[in-house]
Every structure is written in structure tokens, then in C-alpha cells.
Amino acid sequence: MEKFTSKKKDIVFYGVFFCVIFAIDRELKGMKKISIKEWAEEDRPREKMMLKGVSALSDSELLAILIGSGNDKESAVELCKRILQKAGNNLNKLGRFSVNDLVTNFRGIGPAKAITIIAALELGRRRKSEGAVNRKKITSSDDAYAVFYPVLVDLNHEETWALLLDRSNKVVATLQVSRGGISGTVVDIRLILREAISHYASSIVLGHNHPSGNCTPSAQDTAISKKLKEAARWMDISLLDHIIVCGETYYSFADNGMI
Known part of the structure; x- marks a missing residue:
């Protein structure tokens, strides 16, 4: 009798257990992603911009307007939040992403969307560059x-530029003198002087950049500065400084008595 009662309890327990699991599974399958169109109007990026102005939008909302849609699991805004998190919520770091980086790491981002993001960031960089020069x-x-x-902060390779x-x-x-690899670039002194x-x-x-973020001048950096200074002197042109851009900081040859 006790064995029968125990067996009956087991049957009831497992029956209830599987019913609960089935109910949860059915509920999860019925759940779906809430699209941006279902948001309140003032929370949708495009409508929010029209109502409150572009400055009211977050970085992820601005990116969402660019890509237009997300994927089957994420809205455009949610996807863009994840993209920004991957870049440390830093637009300068995002500017270093390639088309392949975006397409490979984020479902819902194809070549067209990736190119749109990169093109928008490049326009912002050029706008800032023009303002700085003028x-x-x-x-x-x-x-x-x-x-x-x-000009240099977002690059994954070295470039050398000159201000005349x-x-x-x-x-x-402003003159782009050379474009090189990750660890170096060749500078043509004659080209700089001809343009000057x-x-x-x-x-x-x-000016040139160190993509590594290390501001320490290399032996080549020092040699180029010395060579350009000596060559320019014969034409009554002065080399005022040589700037190494390394992220949010820089190294100045003039400030450090290297020129």
C-alpha cells in the first residue's frame, strides 16, 4: 500500500512538473520582440528628433536612425547600444571599426548598414577637421x-601630415605627406618642401599618429624631424614642431626640446 501511494505521488509530481514546463515553453514561444513602431511616439528616434531636436537623442538612437532596423531579436536601438558597448561607448573607437568588424560581429548589420555608419562617422571627422583648421x-x-x-585619432595605420x-x-x-602601416610610414622630405x-x-x-597609443618618439621620428629641420633651414623655412597624436594625448617635439 505504501509503495502504491509513493508511486502515485511521483506520478502526480512529474505530471505537474511537465505541465509547468510546457506552459512556460508555450509562453516563451508566444513572446516576440517589441519593434520600435510599437514604442510611444516620443520614444521613437525619428519622431523624438522631430519633437525634441537632434540634441535630445542618445548616440545609440542616432545610429539607429542610420541603420533603420535591427534583427529578429533586437530593435535598431538595442542593436546600436550593443555596437557602442563593443566600442567602449566611445565614438572615436567606433570610428576605427571596419566594415568587416561590424558585419562579422553584429547580426543584422550587413555591408550597406556598416558602410552607412562608417560614412557618417567620417563626415563628422571631416567637419571637425575643417573647423579646427579654420x-x-x-x-x-x-x-x-x-x-x-x-584627422589622425581614428586611424588604425600611421599617416603623416604637415601644416604649412x-x-x-x-x-x-594642410598636406598629407604619407600613409603607412601599423608601425611606420615613409616621409618624403622633398614633397613637403616643394609644397611649402x-x-x-x-x-x-x-604631425603623425601612433595607433598603438604609445607617445614615445621612435628613432625614425627623431631622424625625420632633424632631417626636415636641416633641409628647410636652407630655404629659410622653419620647422616649428612635430606632433605625435596618440589617442587623447600627444607628444610635442618642441615642448620637449627636441627641435
Whole structure:
């Protein structure tokens, strides 16, 4: 009798257990992603921008407007939040992502959406760069860094640029001198001087980036500075500084007595 009662209890227990599991499974299957269209109007990125202005939108909402849609599990905003988290919530780091980085790591991001994101970030970089060049003359390493920063900060490879200045230290031209790999680039001194002469420049500020984030000048960096300074001197042109951009900070040859 006791065995029968125990067996009956087991049957009842497992019966209830499987009923609960079945109910939970059915409920989960019935759940679906809430699309942005189902949000309150003031919370949808496009409508929110129309109602409150573009400054009211978060970075993820702005990106969501660019990509238009998410995937079967995430809305566009949720997907963009995850993309930003991958970049440490830093737009400069996001600017270093390639099309392949975005397509490979984020479901719902194809080549077209990835290109749209990268193109938008590039426009922002160019806008900032133009503003920096046009705002004032170069009177310090901070001024030079402000010009080089938007041009170089997002790059995964080394590039060297030159600012050509008039006698008032105003920028008359910006020149991309070279484009290299991750750890170095070749600088043509003759190209810099030719452009300086053609623009009637009185002085030059050289700038390049270290993608590694290490601001320490290499032996090649020092040699290029010395070579350019000596060559320019014969043409009555001064090398005022050489700036190394390494993320949110920089190294100035002039400030450190290297020029």
C-alpha cells in the first residue's frame, strides 16, 4: 500500500512538473520582440528628433536612425547600444571599426548598414577637421594638436601630415605627406618642401599618429624631424614642431626640446 501511494505521488509530481514546463515553453514561444513602431511616439528616434531636436537623442538612437532596423531579436536601438558597448561607448573607437568588424560581429548589420555608419562617422571627422583648421593660427602645440587630432585619432595605420603656415602662423594649407602601416610610414622630405615653397609658407608643423597609443618618439621620428629641420633651414623655412597624436594625448617635439 505504501509503495502504491509513493508511486502515485511521483506520478502526480512529474505530471505537474511537465505541465509547468510546457506552459512556460508555450509562453516563451508566444513572446516576440517589441519593434520600435510599437514604442510611444516620443520614444521613437525619428519622431523624438522631430519633437525634441537632434540634441535630445542618445548616440545609440542616432545610429539607429542610420541603420533603420535591427534583427529578429533586437530593435535598431538595442542593436546600436550593443555596437557602442563593443566600442567602449566611445565614438572615436567606433570610428576605427571596419566594415568587416561590424558585419562579422553584429547580426543584422550587413555591408550597406556598416558602410552607412562608417560614412557618417567620417563626415563628422571631416567637419571637425575643417573647423579646427579654420578657427585660428597656430601659436602652441595645443593648437597644432587640435588640428591634427580629428584627422589622425581614428586611424588604425600611421599617416603623416604637415601644416604649412604663413608669417602670422596661420594655416595656409594642410598636406598629407604619407600613409603607412601599423608601425611606420615613409616621409618624403622633398614633397613637403616643394609644397611649402609653392604655398609661400614660412614655417611647417609636422604631425603623425601612433595607433598603438604609445607617445614615445621612435628613432625614425627623431631622424625625420632633424632631417626636415636641416633641409628647410636652407630655404629659410622653419620647422616649428612635430606632433605625435596618440589617442587623447600627444607628444610635442618642441615642448620637449627636441627641435
